[in-house]
Every structure is written in structure tokens, then in C-alpha cells.
Amino acid sequence: xxxxxxxxxxxxxxxxxxxxxxxxxxxxxxxxxxxxxxxxxxxxxxxxxxxxxxxxxxxxxxxxxxxxxxxxxxxxxxxxxxxxxxxxxxxxxxxxxxxxxxxxxxxxxxxxxxxxxxxxxxxxxxxxxxxxxxxxxxxxxxxxxxxxxxxxxxxxxxxxxxxxxxxxxxxxxxxxxxxxxxxxxxxxxxxxxxxxxxxxxxxxxxxxxxxxxxxxxxxxxxxxxxxxxxxxxxxxxxxxxxxxxxxxxxxxxxxxxxxxxxxxxxxxxxxxxxxxxxxxxxxxxxxxxxxxxxxxxxxxxxxxxxxxxxxxxxxxxxxxxxxxxxxxxxxxxxxxxxxxxxxxxxxxxxxxxxxxxxxxxxxxxxxxxxxxxxxxxxxxxxxxxxxxxxxxxxxxxxxxxxxxxxxxxxxxxxxxxxxxxxxxxxxxxxxxxxxxxxxxxxxxxxxxxxxxxxxxxxxxxxxxxxxxxxxxxxxxxxxxxxxxxxxxxx
Amino acid sequence: xxxxxxxxxxxxxxxxxxxxxxxxxxxxxxxxxxxxxxxxxxxxxxxxxxxxxxxxxxxxxxxxxxxxxxxxxxxxxxxxxxxxxxxxxxxxxxxxxxxx
Numbered sequence: 001x002x003x004x005x006x007x008x009x010x011x012x013x014x015x016x017x018x019x020x021x022x023x024x025x026x027x028x029x030x031x032x033x034x035x036x037x038x039x040x041x042x043x044x045x046x047x048x049x050x051x052x053x054x055x056x057x058x059x060x061x062x063x064x065x066x067x068x069x070x071x072x073x074x075x076x077x078x079x080x081x082x083x084x085x086x087x088x089x090x091x092x093x094x095x096x097x098x099x100x101x102x103x104x105x106x107x108x109x110x111x112x113x114x115x116x117x118x119x120x121x122x123x124x125x126x127x128x129x130x131x132x133x134x135x136x137x138x139x140x141x142x143x144x145x146x147x148x149x150x151x152x153x154x155x156x157x158x159x160x161x162x163x164x165x166x167x168x169x170x171x172x173x174x175x176x177x178x179x180x181x182x183x184x185x186x187x188x189x190x191x192x193x194x195x196x197x198x199x200x201x202x203x204x205x206x207x208x209x210x211x212x213x214x215x216x217x218x219x220x221x222x223x224x225x226x227x228x229x230x231x232x233x234x235x236x237x238x239x240x241x242x243x244x245x246x247x248x249x250x251x252x253x254x255x256x257x258x259x260x261x262x263x264x265x266x267x268x269x270x271x272x273x274x275x276x277x278x279x280x281x282x283x284x285x286x287x288x289x290x291x292x293x294x295x296x297x298x299x300x301x302x303x304x305x306x307x308x309x310x311x312x313x314x315x316x317x318x319x320x321x322x323x324x325x326x327x328x329x330x331x332x333x334x335x336x337x338x339x340x341x342x343x344x345x346x347x348x349x350x351x352x353x354x355x356x357x358x359x360x361x362x363x364x365x366x367x368x369x370x371x372x373x374x375x376x377x378x379x380x381x382x383x384x385x386x387x388x389x390x391x392x393x394x395x396x397x398x399x400x401x402x403x404x405x406x407x408x409x410x411x412x413x414x415x416x417x418x419x420x421x422x423x424x425x426x427x428x429x430x431x432x433x434x435x436x437x438x439x440x441x442x443x444x445x446x447x448x449x450x451x452x453x454x455x456x457x458x459x460x461x462x463x464x465x466x467x468x469x470x471x472x473x474x475x476x477x478x479x480x481x482x483x484x485x486x487x488x489x490x
Numbered sequence: 491x492x493x494x495x496x497x498x499x500x501x502x503x504x505x506x507x508x509x510x511x512x513x514x515x516x517x518x519x520x521x522x523x524x525x526x527x528x529x530x531x532x533x534x535x536x537x538x539x540x541x542x543x544x545x546x547x548x549x550x551x552x553x554x555x556x557x558x559x560x561x562x563x564x565x566x567x568x569x570x571x572x573x574x575x576x577x578x579x580x581x582x583x584x585x586x587x588x589x590x
């Protein structure tokens with residue numbers, strides 16, 4: 001028997017629409033009803049685009065009835081992280097400074113999704129401007145983890161992960177600057193995929209740190225991540241940093257075969273404090289790969305210990321520059337009663353940005369200011385080179401690197417005492433962005449308390465296919481199977 | 491270099507065009523001080539002769555062909571502006587306007 005509509009994968013949903021077993025309209029109505037019933041408790045959505053979604057579904061159904069060719073995501077309901085710019089639909093990046101902003105254009109990835117027949121259900125919550133690891137930093141609402149609603153969904157793509165895990169969309173797109181797809185995916189039992197830097201266009205993505213940001217899928221299955229990546233990847237004349245490289249058929253990578261695959265295990269990632277249950281799940285995953293013919297290789301990434309400090313200089317420095325555009329003049333909110341131009345800038349920004357964004361702007365401005373640049377920003381960029389070299393060296397001996405995604409499973413609300421403590425939780429995911437390589441998180445187990453655990457795979461630049469192939473095997477052997485979160489109705 | 495003084499916090503806020511209330515400024519001094527202290531370890535990393543990396547993927551920035559194409563109509567671009575007049579953004583006067 002087929003599972004209920006909300007637990008079909010994106011791949012299965014598209015197949016049922018293509019075969020005529022389900023209409024897109026019926027699927028969309030099902031999801032909209034489920035959002036109306038459940039999302040008050042979960043808090044994933046900032047905007048639900050009911051009318052637009054129903055219209056798009058009717059178009060798909062009419063196209064099918066007229067025997068017109070359907071796109072690969074025809075009839076698949078998708079939730080978009082609010083960092084992605086959507087024509088005619090409010091886009092806030094989780095910030096009050098953009099409250100009510102209706103963009104006049106679609107981002108490239110949004111255009112590509114629509115062209116593939118995907119149906120945009122709405123915009124989902126995130127930490128303000130992607131700066132956070134729990135979605136507690138959203139200026140709008142609290143998003144809960146569907147596996148345990150007393151815990152965070154992770155972040156910054158927490159709305160995406162909660163929506164996918166709770167069956168409130170078939171799949172989602174998010175952004176990842178330092179782990180913002182992989183960490184929430186791990187916390188919510190989903191697949192999170194950060195492509196190689198430049199693999200996916202950033203045009204129409206609210207900028208956080210431009211040399212680190214990438215858009216990627218957050219899905220229920222590895223195959224769905226491959227399918228979504230096929231749709232969104234590729235060069236874009238509007239993003240000069242997008243890579244002009246052919247887009248493989250990523251779904252073909254899921255061969256189920258890891259015989260002879262060389263899997264690197266960096267000892268530096270296992271030396272710090274890692275929760276025992278996370279450690280045990282990663283061990284089990286390693287053994288599962290070995291039993292299927294993979295070869296484990298102990299490797300060293302000696303500069304791992306410096307990644308956190310380097311990241312928290314580079315990312316805030318770029319953010320302080322990118323967020324200069326929010327000036328109270330061109331879009332967003334302006335402070336009332338400003339005495340002069342400086343006052344208008346400073347008060348609009350003071351009122352519009354939340355505490356974490358202010359902290360990062362201050363940190364970035366500190367690191368970039370005259371006299372401090374060499375000690376902080378330049379030093380961090382040099383360390384970035386060392387981290388990249390570590391990966392280049394490692395990938396001469398291995399095909400893929402395996403680590404935990406996070407040191408612990410999902411934590412409780414308000415449990416991180418200081419900003420620094422929150423930053424320390426990102427320790428395993430940051431290096432991937434600094435080096436620009438692809439990374440993914442795949443569910444690999446569950447704690448005694450019923451919280452999902454994720455394993456992270458890191459790959460060579462543009463070798464997304466090997467990550468997907470390895471992830472597919474992990475999913476099949478140690479994944480969560482048909483297990484569903486306890487915090488929402490089945 | 492760290493810990494930060496309150497005066498430094500206020501200078502950085504001015505450079506960042508960010509108005510901070512006094513209690514925010516005090517909290518910022520504490521938070522940033524702790525974060526910067528943590529970053530002191532970077533100074534011990536040997537980076538002599540290591541090039542600084544701006545982008546992870548080597549890329550030659552491409553030029554697009556120099557052909558005129560329609561751009562966003564001014565009315566659309568201005569729609570989100572808090573204050574506008576005709577086809578222009580409205581800002582406080584900066585000449586004879588007493589800009590700080």
C-alpha cells in the first residue's frame with residue numbers, strides 16, 4: 001500500500017502525477033489542509049501561498065490532460081527558505097528590516113523550480129539572514145523540531161527541515177553558509193545537501209557571506225536531493241561565480257554500489273566532545289559501508305581546529321559588507337524621525353536588525369577596519385588556504401570523507417548560554433564552506449530519546465555524484481526507513 | 491588586542507552605521523570580547539608565505555557580451571522603497587542638511 005500523500009518522496013509524488021494516479025490539485029489541497037492543521041504547532045511557514053499553489057497545480061493538471069510534456073518536478077509541493085527571492089511573495093530572510101518586502105523578481109533557483117513544474121507552497125522560517133544554528137534567531141516565530149517539540153529544528157534552514165520532516169511539503173530548498181542545510185537536516189532526520197561553491201546560482205538569494213553561500217536541497221530521501229540538484233544546478237549568466245561545468249544526471253549516481261570506495265575518516269573530527277550516541281551511530285555507519293565493500297582510510301585534516309575562528313571572521317566580514325545595503329532607503333523599513341542621512345541609516349539598522357545580526361556586523365566591521373585587517377581578515381583567509389590544502393591532500397587518497405554532522409542531536413530551546421557556545425556547535429560543518437567543497441548530511445540513526453542523528457559526507461569539488469552514491473547506501477542500510485517524527489500526526 | 495573597550499564598541503558601531511542603545515552596547519562589549527578572545531589562537535598559526543584565499547574555487551570572472559537588454563522598470567525597483575518621489579528614492583538632505 002502506498003504511504004499517505006505527505007510521506008511520499010518528491011520522486012514518488014512526481015511519478016504519481018505523471019502516471020495520473022494523483023492530480024497536482026489533490027496533492028496541493030492535501031498539503032494545504034495539513035499545514036492548516038499542524039503548522040500552528042510546528043511553526044515552519046512564514047507565508048503560505050495557497051492561491052498561487054492551487055493555480056500552479058491546475059496548470060500542471062491541465063498540461064497533463066492535454067498530453068503536454070511535464071517537468072521532472074511536476075506537481076511536487078516545495079517550501080522555500082525565506083532567503084530565496086520570490087516575485088510577488090513577501091521575502092524577509094527572517095528579518096524585521098525586510099518586513100513586508102515584495103520582490104519584483106524570482107531568484108534563478110525559483111525560476112528553475114517553476115520551469116520544472118514544482119509548486120511553491122510558501123516561504124519557511126530561518127534564522128535572520130541565515131545567521132544562527134537553531135532558527136531561534138528568526139525575528140518572526142519559533143519553529144519546533146517535529147521529533148520533539150521541546151527542541152530546536154536546527155538552523156539556519158530550520159523551517160525547511162521542520163516542514164520536510166513534518167510532512168508539510170514534499171521537499172525544500174535552503175541555503176548553507178556554514179552548515180545551514182546539513183545541521184538542521186541532521187536534527188530533523190532529513191537529507192541536506194550543500195553543493196560545490198558555484199554549482200548553483202546565487203542570483204536572487206539574499207546574501208549573507210558571498211564566498212561561502214550556496215543553495216541546496218533539503219529532502220526526505222537521497223534520491224530527492226539528486227533530483228532537485230539536477231533541476232537547480234548549472235551556470236547562470238547573472239551569477240559570475242556560477243561554474244560553467246556540465247550538470248550530470250545525478251539520479252544515475254545512485255547505483256547502490258560502494259565496492260572499493262575509499263572513505264576517509266579524519267581523526268581530528270573524533271577527538272573533541274561528541275555525544276556517545278552520535279559516536280556509536282557513526283561507528284555503525286562506517287561498519288555498514290565496510291560490509292558493502294568500502295575501504296576505510298584514516299586521514300588527517302590538521303587545520304580543522306582553526307576552522308571555527310577563521311569562519312567566524314570571514315563570514316561576519318563579508319556579512320558586514322553585504323548587509324550595508326539595508327539602509328532604510330531602497331527597501332525594507334526606515335526609522336521615523338531621522339535627523340539626517342547618518343541618523344536614518346543608523347536608526348533604521350538599529351531598529352531593523354536583531355541581536356545576532358548586529359553582533360556579526362560588529363564582528364565583521366571590527367575585523368575589516370584599518371589596522372586590524374592583517375591580524376584578522378587576512379589571517380583568516382590564509383587559514384582558509386591551509387584548510388583547502390588539507391582537503392586537496394586528503395582527496396589524493398580517498399574518494400569521500402565521513403564525519404559526524406553535529407556533536408550532539410537536537411538541543412532544547414534557550415539551552416545555549418552564549419553566542420560563542422552556539423558557534424561551537426558548527427565545528428564539523430564550517431570547513432566544507434571554507435574549502436568550497438560539496439557536503440551532505442544523511443540520517444544514520446536515532447537516539448534512545450527518539451532524536452535523529454546525521455552523518456556528514458564531504459566530497460571533491462564537483463563530485464556531488466560520489467556523495468549521493470555513498471549517501472544512498474547509508475540511507476538504505478542505517479537510515480530511518482519509514483520511521484516518522486513523534487511530534488506530529490502520522 | 492582584545493578585550494574591547496566601550497569606546498571601541500561605539501566606534502565600530504559608528505563605522506557600521508548601527509545605532510546601539512546603551513544596554514546593547516554594554517552587552518556587545520561583553521559578547522564581542524569573549525568571541526575575540528577565542529580568536530586569539532589564530533595568531534599562533536604559522537601562515538608565512540601562505541596566499542590569502544578569497545574564493546574556494548578558482549575562477550576567471552567572465553564578461554558578458556555588451557548588448558543592451560531590458561532592465562527592471564524603475565516603478566518596480568522603487569516599489570519597496572520606504573519613501574519615494576516620482577522615479578527617485580527620497581533621502582534626507584545631505585547638502586546644507588546637517589549630515590553628521
